[in-house]
Each structure stands twice: as structure tokens, then as C-alpha cells.
Amino acid sequence: MRKVVKKQVLLQGNEACVEGALMAGCRFYAGYPITPATEIMEIMAEKMPETGGVFIQMEDEIASLGAVIGASLAGMKSMTATSGPGFSLMQEHIGFAGMAEVPCVIVDVMRAGPSTGLPTQLSQGDVMQARWGTHGDHPIIVLAPSSVYEFFELTVQAFNLSERYRTPVILLVDEVVAHMREGVILPAKNSLEIEERPHPTVPPEWYIPYADPGTGVPPMPAFGDGYRYHVTGLYHDVRGYPTVRTDEVEPLIHRLFTKISKDFDRLQWFDAFETEDARVTVIAYGCVARAAHRAVRQAREKGLKVGLIKLKILWPFMRRTISGILANSQKVLVPELNVGQISREVKRVNESRCEVVTLNKVDGTPIKPAEILQKLGEIYS
Amino acid sequence: MNKVEIYRGWCKKCDICIAFCPQKVLEADEESYPTVVSPEKCTGCLLCEMRCPDFAIVVNKDEESRKETGPAAGK
Amino acid sequence: MRQTEHLVHKYLRSSKRFPHIWCAGCGIGIFMQALIRVIDQNEYSKDDIVLISGIGCSGRLPVYVDFNTLHTTHGRALTFATGIKLANPRLKVITVMGDGDAVAIGGNHFIHAARRNVEIASFVLNNSVYGMTGGQSSPTTPYGVITASAPYGNLEPDFDICRLAEAAGAVFVARATVYHTQLLDRLIDKALKKKGAAVVEVVSQCTTYAGHFLKLKSPVDMMKWQKNNSVTVEKAKQQSEAELEGKIVIGVLVDRERPSYHEQYQSLLAEKSKI
Ligand SMILES: Cc1ncc(C[n+]2csc(CCOP(=O)(O)OP(=O)(O)O)c2C)c(N)n1
Ligand code: SF4
Ligand code: SF4
Ligand code: SF4
Ligand SMILES: [Mg+2]
Numbered sequence: 222m223r224k225v226v227k228k229q230v231l232l233q234g235n236e237a238c239v240e241g242a243l244m245a246g247c248r249f250y251a252g253y254p255i256t257p258a259t260e261i262m263e264i265m266a267e268k269m270p271e272t273g274g275v276f277i278q279m280e281d282e283i284a285s286l287g288a289v290i291g292a293s294l295a296g297m298k299s300m301t302a303t304s305g306p307g308f309s310l311m312q313e314h315i316g317f318a319g320m321a322e323v324p325c326v327i328v329d330v331m332r333a334g335p336s337t338g339l340p341t342q343l344s345q346g347d348v349m350q351a352r353w354g355t356h357g358d359h360p361i362i363v364l365a366p367s368s369v370y371e372f373f374e375l376t377v378q379a380f381n382l383s384e385r386y387r388t389p390v391i392l393l394v395d396e397v398v399a400h401m402r403e404g405v406i407l408p409a410k411n412s413l414e415i416e417e418r419p420h421p422t423v424p425p426e427w428y429i430p431y432a433d434p435g436t437g438v439p440p441m442p443a444f445g446d447g448y449r450y451h452v453t454g455l456y457h458d459v460r461g462y463p464t465v466r467t468d469e470v471e472p473l474i475h476r477l478f479t480k481i482s483k484d485f486d487r488l489q490w491f492d493a494f495e496t497e498d499a500r501v502t503v504i505a506y507g508c509v510a511r512a513a514h515r516a517v518r519q520a521r522e523k524g525l526k527v528g529l530i531k532l533k534i535l536w537p538f539m540r541r542t543i544s545g546i547l548a549n550s551q552k553v554l555v556p557e558l559n560v561g562q563i564s565r566e567v568k569r570v571n572e573s574r575c576e577v578v579t580l581n582k583v584d585g586t587p588i589k590p591a592e593i594l595q596k597l598g599e600i601y602s
Numbered sequence: 603m604n605k606v607e608i609y610r611g612w613c614k615k616c617d618i619c620i621a622f623c624p625q626k627v628l629e630a631d632e633e634s635y636p637t638v639v640s641p642e643k644c645t646g647c648l649l650c651e652m653r654c655p656d657f658a659i660v661v662n663k664d665e666e667s668r669k670e671t672g673p674a675a676g677k
Numbered sequence: 678m679r680q681t682e683h684l685v686h687k688y689l690r691s692s693k694r695f696p697h698i699w700c701a702g703c704g705i706g707i708f709m710q711a712l713i714r715v716i717d718q719n720e721y722s723k724d725d726i727v728l729i730s731g732i733g734c735s736g737r738l739p740v741y742v743d744f745n746t747l748h749t750t751h752g753r754a755l756t757f758a759t760g761i762k763l764a765n766p767r768l769k770v771i772t773v774m775g776d777g778d779a780v781a782i783g784g785n786h787f788i789h790a791a792r793r794n795v796e797i798a799s800f801v802l803n804n805s806v807y808g809m810t811g812g813q814s815s816p817t818t819p820y821g822v823i824t825a826s827a828p829y830g831n832l833e834p835d836f837d838i839c840r841l842a843e844a845a846g847a848v849f850v851a852r853a854t855v856y857h858t859q860l861l862d863r864l865i866d867k868a869l870k871k872k873g874a875a876v877v878e879v880v881s882q883c884t885t886y887a888g889h890f891l892k893l894k895s896p897v898d899m900m901k902w903q904k905n906n907s908v909t910v911e912k913a914k915q916q917s918e919a920e921l922e923g924k925i926v927i928g929v930l931v932d933r934e935r936p937s938y939h940e941q942y943q944s945l946l947a948e949k950s951k952i
Contacts, residue, residue, distance in 0.1 A: 248764075249760065249763070249764055251759075251760060270942075270945050270946055271949050273946060273949075273950065275763045275764060275942065277759070277760075277763060279756065279759070279789075280785055280786065280788075280789040281785065283753060283756065283786075284753070284756040284759075284785075284786055284789070285756075286756075287749065287750070287753045287755075287756025287757045287759075287760065287786075288756050288757065288759045288760030288763070289760060290757060290760065291729075291747075291756070291757035291759065291760025291761040291764070292760035292761065292763065292764035293760075293764075294747065294757075294760075294761060295727075295760070295764035295765040295768065296764065296765065297764040299760070313750055314753070317749070317750055443765070444727050444745040444747075444761060444768060445724060445725060445727075445745065445765050445767065446724075447724045449723060449724060449743055449744055449745050450745070450746075451690075451739065451740050451746045451747075451748070452746065452747045452748065453740070453747075453748035454748065454749070454750060455748065460692055462692070462693060462740060463740065463748075609683075611695075611696070612695055612696045613696075614696060614700075614701035614702070615701060616701040616702030616884075616896045616897075617702075617895065617896070617897050618702060618896055618897060621897040621900075621901075622856075622897075622900070649858070651683070652707070652710065652711070652714075652858040652859075653855070653856070653858055653900075654707070654710070655699065655701075655702060655703055655705070655706030655710075655896075656695075656696050656706055657683050657685045657686075657689075657695075657710060658696070660682070660683040
């Protein structure tokens with residue numbers, strides 16, 4: 222028997238994202254160049270034709286996400302990647318994908334804003350834009366990787382979640398995670414669980430496109446499959462036709478939320494490090510979680526009982542997980558590369574159980590382990 | 603004879619069919635709905651049907667007009 | 678007695694309520710009937726047609742017909758259409774847009790869809806006004822007229838949708854009015870068969886909002902105006918710029934060949950799969 226030895230490969234974060242997308246079955250990419258996400262587009266331009274997929278450079282980010290949604294309606298797993306300014310332009314279509322329940326994956330490699338901001342510099346400033354960027358009440362799923370391998374892994378998961386819930390999924394990525402190179406061992410494709418959107422199991426005459434089958438996620442045929450139906454961004458009834466009836470509008474928006482919220486238990490994705498007996502717990506994500514990990518190790522060496530929760534899902538906010546931490550710690554420290562976006566959420570769910578301390582940096586440079594360590598020393602009591 | 607039918611339920615009384623019938627087959631009745639006044643003059647040209655924004659008028663051509671070639675002769 | 682069946686009944690969604698939402702005499706319904714008629718004549722399968730609109734009164738068209746239908750965002754119909762066509766080239770992709778939709782907010786996509794030459798048949802229902810939002814000026818509103826957003830008169834010149842499409846690279850460009858239904862049928866037919874970006878400007882009447890600034894009182898007056906102001910492409914060739922001022926030139930304006938984007942992409946795929 223031949224022994225298969227998996228080789229370690231050196232990949233850039235953005236390359237790992239493309240590997241993940243391809244393994245997840247992505248066959249359509251539309252985008253517009255923007256630092257620091259451009260590599261994803263350039264690699265896709267090369268890889269898509271090789272895998273029988275479609276790559277297209279569109280005229281702007283609005284068009285890119287429009288094309289992605291169109292391709293997804295035609296049955297292809299689809300994605301785009303951008304950064305802050307482009308992400309702002311995409312917001313209307315993120316809302317459309319949510320309302321019309323079209324699976325798609327959007328990568329936002331963050332740069333410091335507002336406006337053109339610091340195009341090549343590090344920031345975590347889009348946490349709230351990812352949550353509330355498009356207008357109106359809506360649920361959203363946002364994942365945040367902190368390493369090259371995690372960028373790969375969460376890209377696969379982004380597609381899975383997007384297909385499972387028929388919803389746009391956003392990967393919110395730090396510039397350093399996108400650009401750093403790390404040795405990774407990619408899993409074999411058949412070892413990964415790849416999910417597909419639910420397909421109708423009834424003949425076209427019986428198909429009611431937006432009726433809740435009990436899971437909250439209606440089956441979705443591709444345009445051309447013989448299930449002719451209507452797709453709109455307007456509030457619609459179960460047939461997909463526009464409605465203003467109060468008894469149809471409210472159930473729709475509630476279903477959009479509950480199809481995801483019913484699974485909150487399944488959507489607690491985090492890594493816990495030394496949290497059991499921690500008096501101070503650091504809550505961090507992205508590259509900051511890496512610095513925090515080192516700081517916590519160093520603090521432990523000094524005898525401080527501190528721990529770390531690294532968030533992999535930012536939205537829906539992991540209230541259950543965080544509440545547990547808040548109940549068991551005396552203090553939490555939330556270091557972020559913004560003026561305090563996730564820390565607001567932490568404070569919101571805290572209900573005065575413990576002291577929430579923030580550590581914010583917005584100069585385009587990373588938070589260093591030493592800075593977190595120092596802060597831990599200051600607040601530890 | 604060609605038969606022109608009007609679906610009152612869909613008609614919005616825009617008068618387009620009346621105004622552009624080349625043979626003046628149609629007129630408005632007292633409720634302003636189009637009505638056929640000179641059925642014998644209808645050539646089955648289908649212009650009223652084609653120009654109705656509400657699909658509320660339909661021309662059923664007789665054997666004679668069916669044979670003729672015209673924009674919608676195949677109907 | 679059973680009433681005679683109208684051809685459109687074969688294509689309307691029986692689960693939708695009729696009459697449709699458009700105002701009495703609005704030209705959108707006339708175009709819709711023509712589109713259905715031509716699709717029927719060509720015996721296209723309903724399953725293969727994707728009808729896509731943006732936002733506006735014209736945006737409400739797809740929901741009534743039994744195809745794969747998609748009501749997108751304001752101005753962006755062509756972006757969705759591009760994704761659909763590339764993802765499944767077998768599908769016949771058609772867009773319906775308003776004038777504001779296609780060339781104001783969607784102007785950039787309009788240009789690039791034409792340049793890229795993806796096989797999409799586009800119909801711009803030009804009523805010279807923003808109908809859905811209540812009669813504001815659009816890029817095709819005539820200079821000087823009073824609209825809801827130009828109470829002192831429109832200070833902007835209108836622009837020519839067909840010339841824009843031509844300059845951007847569309848391989849088929851044509852214009853008709855909803856008065857000229859027979860010509861409209863022929864142009865729709867050609868656009869649907871064209872292997873590439875096809876644009877048909879359909880001059881239509883917004884009876885509710887454009888009538889007053891054009892000083893035309895009724896749908897009938899507006900269609901008479903279309904009739905009296907139109908000049909065929911052939912006749913227009915013999916006329917001077919001055920004579921053509923304010924006229925609607927109808928017919929096929931451009932019909933040329935150029936490889937379409939998705940054909941080229943398919944060749945690229947074929948080449949790559951050989952390696
Ligand atoms: C992004 C955005 N901006 C503005 C609107 C409001 N809006 C809806 S329809 C419309 C104009 C429609 O005019 P046109 O495209 O000419 O279509 P018509 O109604 O005349 O058919 C506008 C401005 C919108 N829906 N979305
Ligand atoms: S054109 Fe149609 S809607 Fe208008 S009056 Fe005639 S039948 Fe009625
Ligand atoms: S078919 Fe022609 S002649 Fe007959 S009523 Fe209609 S428009 Fe008039
Ligand atoms: S507002 Fe104008 S364009 Fe809209 S339906 Fe009425 S007549 Fe037609
Ligand atoms: Mg308009």
C-alpha cells in the first residue's frame with residue numbers, strides 16, 4: 222500500500238483563501254482590483270479557467286457582487302473579494318442576497334478607513350460595516366480567520382454556511398493574515414465536508430419557492446432547471462411575488478433571522494486557551510488574537526491567571542460563549558485594531574457582570590504581544 | 603367575420619384601440635369601454651390587440667383573414 | 678361561451694393578479710406583449726429564458742411572466758445578467774430597464790456590458806422620465822421642460838441611448854416606439870437572436886408623468902406624437918441634422934459582428950481542459 226504523505230506548502234493567506242474556495246466548490250469569481258485583496262482576484266483569474274469555472278473582472282464592486290449573485294442563481298457557488306471602499310459599494314447587493322436568499326461569499330480584507338484611508342495598512346475597522354452595512358434589519362454571518370490555515374478553513378466553511386442557510390457570508394480578514402506566508406498542510410478534498418444548498422424534491426408544478434419547509438431554508442433550484450420562479454429584493458410572499466401584506470412581511474423577515482438563530486448552538490466557533498481558571502480573559506480575533514496568545518503565554522509564565530478566547534465567528538455574535546466567559550472572569554480585555562467595535566458587543570452582553578477593558582490601536586500597525594502583556598499586568602488584580 | 607372581444611375586467615379604458623383602429627371598428631360605450639360598432643369592417647389586422655397595454659382585447663380571425671399574410675398571420 | 682384565448686395567457690403567471698399595476702395607457706404593457714409574442718414565435722422554451730429587470734415601473738415587468746424572472750436593484754440588471762449568462766451560457770438572457778435605470782444609475786454597467794459583448798438582449802423602455810418615483814428628470818428628459826425635480830426647467834441636455842450603446846460596442850442597436858408594434862416585433866426578434874450585446878431602445882409613454890411636460894394629454898396623444906415624430910433609419914439618411922432635430926429615428930441602427938465574451942471564454946475553457 223502506498224503511503225500518502227501530505228506535503229506542507231508555503232502559502233500566502235490570500236492564496237489559501239483561493240485553495241479553500243476551490244475545495245468548497247466555488248466555480249465563479251467576479252471582482253475588481255483593490256489592495257490588499259487583489260491577489261485573490263489574480264489567482265482566481267489563473268485558476269478558474271483551469272478548473273472549468275468562470276472568472277470575470279467587472280467594472281466595479283457593485284457589478285462584481287451583482288454578477289456573483291446572478292451566477293449563484295444560475296447554480297454556481299460564487300464569490301468575490303474586496304477591501305473597505307469596495308465593500309461599501311457592495312452593501313446594497315449584500316442586502317439583496319440576504320433578502321432573495323442567494324448564497325454567496327464575500328471576502329473583505331480590511332484596510333484602515335474611512336474613505337481611501339490607509340490602503341496598505343492594517344485595521345479591523347469593518348466589523349460594524351460587515352454587521353450593519355446594508356440597510357434594514359437583517360441577519361448576517363461573518364467569519365474572521367487569524368492564520369493562513371484558518372483563512373483556508375474558514376473559506377471552506379463560509380461556502381458551507383452560505384449554502385446551508387442560503388445567505389451571504391462575509392470573511393473579514395486582517396491585512397497581515399491575507400499577506401503573510403505560513404507553511405500549511407492542506408487536507409485532502411474528500412476529507413472535507415462540503416455542503417450544498419437544499420434542492421427541491423418536488424416537481425416544478427408543486428414547487429413553492431419561498432415556503433418554509435420546516436428548516437427555515439427553502440429549497441433552491443438553479444435558473445434553467447425547469448423550476449421557473451421569481452426572485453426579488455422586495456418583500457415577497459411564498460411564491461416570491463411582491464407583497465405589503467403585514468401577515469406576509471413579518472413572517473418573512475422573522476424567517477430570515479430564525480433560519481440562522483435556531484442554530485446558534487452550532488455557530489459558536491472559537492478557540493479557548495487557558496480559560497478555565499482565568500481571572501482575566503482576553504477576547505480577540507484575527508491577527509490580534511495571535512499577539513494575545515503570546516501575551517497570555519508570557520503572562521502565565523509570570524504566574525498570572527489569564528486566558529484567551531479567539532473568536533472565529535464575529536456575527537452572529539457568540540453571546541452564549543461570551544456570556545460564559547463574562548460569568549467566570551473578573552475582567553475581560555478586548556484588544557482591537559479599531560476604536561472599539563467588538564468590545565461594544567461584549568459590553569452589551571456583559572450586563573455588568575465584570576469589568577470590560579479595551580485596548581485599541583488605529584495607527585495602521587499591529588498590536589504587539591508586549592502591549593497586551595503590559596495591559597494585562599495593569600488590570601490584573 | 604373576424605371577432606373582436608374585450609375583457610372588461612382588464613381594460614383600463616385608455617382608448618388606444620379605438621384611436622388607432624384603421625377601420626374605425628371600435629367606439630367607446632357609455633361606460634367608456636371600447637365596444638365593436640362595425641364588426642363587418644374589421645380586417646383582422648390585429649393592431650388593436652397588439653397595441654393594448656393591458657392584453658384586454660383579442661381578435662379572433664375568420665378563415666379568410668387567417669390565410670392572408672400579415673404581421674401576426676401565424677396566430 | 679368560452680372567450681377567445683389571448684396569446685399572452687400562455688405566458689402570464691396565473692397566480693398573479695391582473696390587470697397589472699401600470700397606469701392606463703402606459704407603454705410598458707405594449708412592449709411586454711410584443712416580447713411575449715416574439716418569444717412564442719421563436720418557440721423558445723420557458724425554462725431557458727431568464728428575464729431580468731432593474732427598479733422602476735419597467736422593473737415590475739418580469740414578475741408577470743412565467744420564465745425564470747429576476748427583479749434586481751436599481752441600475753444593476755446587466756450585472757446580474759452577466760453572471761447568469763457566464764454561469765450557464767445555454768440560457769437566453771434578457772434584460773428590461775428604464776431610462777434612468779439603464780443610463781443614469783446603471784450607465785457604467787450599460788457601457789461595460791456593451792463593450793464586453795456578453796450575449797444579453799437588452800430593452801430600454803425610454804419614457805423620458807422617472808416614472809416610479811413620480812416624474813423627476815431622467816437623462817433622456819428633454820432640455821428645458823418642467824419636471825418634478827426641475828420646477829424651473831431642466832438645465833441638462835438629454836442623451837441618445839442608442840449612440841451610447843453603439844459607441845460602447847454593442848453589436849446590435851435599434852430603436853422603435855410602442856406605436857410601431859410591427860417594427861418592434863422585428864427588432865425584438867433580431868435582438869433575441871443576436872450573438873452578443875444587443876440593445877433596443879423602446880420609446881414608450883409614461884402617461885401619468887411625462888404627458889404634461891410633453892404637452893400631450895392622453896396616451897393616444899402620446900402615441901400619435903410617436904407616430905408623427907418618427908423617421909425610419911432609411912429616410913433619416915437622406916435628411917440633414919437640422920431636419921432630424923427632435924425626431925425619433927427608428928429601425929436598425931447598428932448590426933455588426935464581434936466575438937462575444939462568453940464564446941471567447943468557452944474557447945479558453947476548452948483550451949485549458951485539453952492541457
Ligand atoms: C439605489 C436606488 N436609488 C433610487 C431608487 C429610487 N428609484 C426607484 S425607481 C427610480 C427611477 C425609475 O426611473 P426609470 O429607470 O426611468 O424607470 P421608470 O419608472 O420610468 O420605468 C428611482 C430613482 C432606488 N430604488 N434605488
Ligand atoms: S387598448 Fe386595451 S385597455 Fe385600452 S381601451 Fe382598448 S381594450 Fe381597453
Ligand atoms: S383587428 Fe384591426 S381592423 Fe379589426 S378592430 Fe382591431 S384594429 Fe380594427
Ligand atoms: S407612472 Fe408612468 S411609467 Fe409608471 S406605470 Fe404609470 S404611466 Fe407607466
Ligand atoms: Mg423612465
